[in-house]
Amino acid sequence: MPERAVGVFDSGVGGLTVLRELQYQIPGEPLVYLGDTARVPYGTKSAQTVLRYAHEAAVFLVAQRVKLLVVACNTASAVALDDLAETYRLPVVGVIEPGARRALEVTRSGRIGVIGTEGTIRSGAYERALRAGQPDVVVHAVACPLFVPLAEEGWAGHEVARLAARDYLAPLLAQEIDTLVLGCTHYPLLKKTLQEVVGPNVRLIDSAEETAKAVALKLDAHQLRLPVAANVPTRYFVTDIPDRFERVGGAFLGASLHGVTMVNLD
Numbered sequence: 001m002p003e004r005a006v007g008v009f010d011s012g013v014g015g016l017t018v019l020r021e022l023q024y025q026i027p028g029e030p031l032v033y034l035g036d037t038a039r040v041p042y043g044t045k046s047a048q049t050v051l052r053y054a055h056e057a058a059v060f061l062v063a064q065r066v067k068l069l070v071v072a073c074n075t076a077s078a079v080a081l082d083d084l085a086e087t088y089r090l091p092v093v094g095v096i097e098p099g100a101r102r103a104l105e106v107t108r109s110g111r112i113g114v115i116g117t118e119g120t121i122r123s124g125a126y127e128r129a130l131r132a133g134q135p136d137v138v139v140h141a142v143a144c145p146l147f148v149p150l151a152e153e154g155w156a157g158h159e160v161a162r163l164a165a166r167d168y169l170a171p172l173l174a175q176e177i178d179t180l181v182l183g184c185t186h187y188p189l190l191k192k193t194l195q196e197v198v199g200p201n202v203r204l205i206d207s208a209e210e211t212a213k214a215v216a217l218k219l220d221a222h223q224l225r226l227p228v229a230a231n232v233p234t235r236y237f238v239t240d241i242p243d244r245f246e247r248v249g250g251a252f253l254g255a256s257l258h259g260v261t262m263v264n265l266d
């Protein structure tokens, strides 16, 4: 088992922010990444549809004989994590629980803001995860749909991003949050702009970093870590032609992307 890869999936390029952290935090572990680029975005779709997509992605990765499944998409984690964990006989890690846990560790006032896609915010998954850890926590959640295209356009530091952030975050700042959970794969790219808008007294929580830590712990708990680093290149699969994934994904991964294979999940 340990020599098998860790399987990671997302709706597209966003999960590469999680993959990047995995490459950094568990170096030498073989990784397989699936971006469902034919059906991105998940964030605007119904829970039912995202659940179906998540199962199809999981079936594909299970067929690649992965040892652990990382749901590197907040929207899919929000609606499908429990179902996936019950269905497949392997450990499953999502991005919501690790981010929520970290937010509870750092908040002093117990007033936490959450931003994400429409689907993630509508699901209430972050509120549930935060309240499970601390029942009296005050949570304010806002969907920020424009951040996904802005990050993909390379406009994370653009004035347009700053204006959008001011508008989206104003109600959260009015609630005097001291912690803001970046509940979407794309938002780590906007960190600098978001920090400028919320000011130095609000801590940003990067789900990607926290998820990689959770994966490392889970591998150890299940004795699935490779004893000797494999140092094999990450294998990439997408469901649409790879061009855009390779071009846009580099900024999310922090490295250039090559050798991406197109697959059909049907």
Ligand code: DGL
Pocket (backbone or CB within 6 Å): 010, 011, 012, 014, 015, 040, 041, 042, 043, 044, 072, 073, 074, 075, 076, 117, 120, 148, 183, 184, 185, 186
């Ligand atoms: N990966 C998605 C998420 O983290 C954002 C992109 C999408 O809407 O598919 O929620």
